[in-house]
Amino acid sequence: MSNIYHSDIYQFNKPVPSYWEATSSENLNLDKLQKDISSEIVVIGGGYTGLLCAINLIENYNLDVVLVEAGKVGWGASSRNAGFCCLPPSKMSYKKMQSVYGTEETRKFFKNSVEGANYTKELIDNYNIDCDVTGENNFVVAHHKNKFDQIKGQAEVYKSEFGIETKVFSKEEFDEVGHGGTEQFGAFSYKPGFAINPLKFLNGLAKHALSKKLKIYEHTKVEKIEKENGSYLLRTSEGSIKTKKIVVATNGFYQEGLIPEMDGRVLPVISNIIVTRPLTNEELSLHNFNTYAPIANSKNLLYYYRKLPDNRILFGTRGDFEGSDQSNQNRANDMEKFLKNIFPKWSNVTIDYNWRGLIALSQKLTPSIGKIDNEEIYYGFGYSGVGVSTAPWTGKQLSKLVFSSNSKDLDISLIYKGLPKKFIFPQLRVFYFKLAVWFYRIKDKFNI
Ligand SMILES: Cc1cc2nc3c(=O)[nH]c(=O)nc-3n(C[C@H](O)[C@H](O)[C@H](O)COP(=O)(O)OP(=O)(O)OC[C@H]3O[C@@H](n4cnc5c(N)ncnc54)[C@H](O)[C@@H]3O)c2cc1C
Structure with a gap:
């Protein structure tokens, strides 16, 4: 299997130095697969998508499922x-979506997005x-005076076209x-929307799955899939699993070569986060930072930020194009400058944590769910960095699809269904993305 970025980003057995990890005492410590077994269904990937697919397959259809995860769950x-539990899982504007898919499918897409956010809360x-859980809505902030009318228009369309509750705030x-x-x-604000500790959510899901007797193998990476007599044989370093059905829930961490039909279709993109030390009430008041709700701004290459329950500021944006540990540190240093440019009175606030990960984009610019x-072989991926609301819901949709083996049975917007196109010269994917970033950087510079 081959990687798109530097091998540093694919160290599945290395813990990620996130704020969430550093402040968590939980470690599920599950077995590694060290024998040959069989199961009706195998889910590859132990994130929100894989876990919710497996949980639903067990709870609703009483099926025999094994989940394998290359790192820890x-x-x-x-x-x-x-x-951030936010909307919508798309890099396509609603105007473009309406022109490509029509108003009805676009409405259904937004309806499904809202269902996703509500499902996460349920x-x-x-x-x-x-x-x-903090915050009762999401905020979208105009980062320049030219952008206020645009976000006002967005709030109006969300309300009138998609029935989403919005409220506009002047500066x-x-x-x-x-x-x-x-x-x-x-x-402007919109609902539903809130923020969570993603690791605590993940561990809660995994513990629920274990209580339903889902067999989860950690540190068990599927290296190769072979076909034999109508079954699949999944090979891992110390064991194998024979199965009839496979669910691929690897999202941005999909490694090329595992499944020929999926190769060349995912564009993993690095996203980075920095977290400050806790701020005092006096420091927070210097910028009137009152809300605990998640916030994204109106830049094309957007910034997202929020105040954590212990009054640290979490700040995130697109990462670098390389993926090495050194390029990660360089990006974190740049991000500290971005944060301090928008909140200059925090110039002396130090950064305690930085880390990164991969989100998944595709040429479709919307998620892909199907067989x-x-x-x-079933797949669910490509949430464009909006997976907290979309991935668990996708897992649930996938379980229905796995059970029926027929995507026509799935009552979701067409916009989600089917694989995205393969990239032409897939090895140039990151280069194409670089070009797009340059273009959007210029647009952001001139606030257009
Ligand atoms: C820095 C960052 C910030 C983000 N912020 C937000 C946010 O605020 N709000 C939001 O909605 N979304 C956010 N996202 C996106 C969101 O986290 C994802 O969309 C979501 O977690 C995807 O879930 P998943 O289960 O599909 O994939 P993942 O959680 O990525 O899980 C895929 C798993 O597959 C495993 N895997 C890969 N290959 C194999 C193999 N061969 N064998 C076994 N296992 C394998 C990997 O180890 C991985 O654990 C962010 C992402 C990043 C990286």
């Missing part, structure tokens, strides 16, 4: 994201997961309820 993006409530109003700083020119033609 949740090692991928699900344990290290920013914890899981937290129903499984009693204590994952530090002065948002200064009261949200925050100040040099890049705050008004905002590979003529195979019993």
